[in-house]
Amino acid sequence: ETGVTQSPTHLIKTRGQQVTLRCSSQSGHNTVSWYQQALGQGPQFIFQYYREEENGRGNFPPRFSGLQFPNYSSELNVNALELDDSALYLCASSLHRGLGGTEAFFGQGTRLTVV
């Protein structure tokens, strides 16, 4: 158990709808990152939040947005869902330490299916 919890675990949405995924960080961690993992692929970085501000973004369109709250929990919002958004969405929490980086602790993911 990493202490990172995600909800819901599974979700089915219709193309064009909007979805909100939630993540509760590990205690003491101030940084949350979101990843998308398509079937058979490695995770791809969506964006990261540090102290409630976006702190880096991958190659994802603006319809992917996020929030981080004062308790360091986070949300990932996806608007205008497309079939290709079907994937496992992973949240990772870490403690931002600057030089050298640090390990990330992942939640169990949310499996999103867009039909």
Added chain:
Amino acid sequence: SQQGEEDPQALSIQEGENATMNCSYKTSINNLQWYRQNSGRGLVHLILIRSNEREKHSGRLRVTLDTSKKSSSLLITASRAADTASYFCATDARAGGTSYGKLTFGQGTILTVHP
């Protein structure tokens, strides 16, 4: 885009044998990390090796890093059926000397350990 490339894509061995997985990457890094994933669930952090380190051990795991060749290897000794999983390397790229923990994953190696 995927920076790390794992080799082989799939590996099948008998219990008790050693398993070696390789990872190559393209850019300068702060650190390289290995993760394990069981059946499309969350990723479990195994080991982190920094760019100024050449080898690291953790239990039955041994990781090497060759920054001149931009490559790393993960060795699992005396494998067990419970080691069956997908293994990913992830690089934390150097960004102006600091790291904000954006991990770039490879496509993974599927390891199957037969009892």
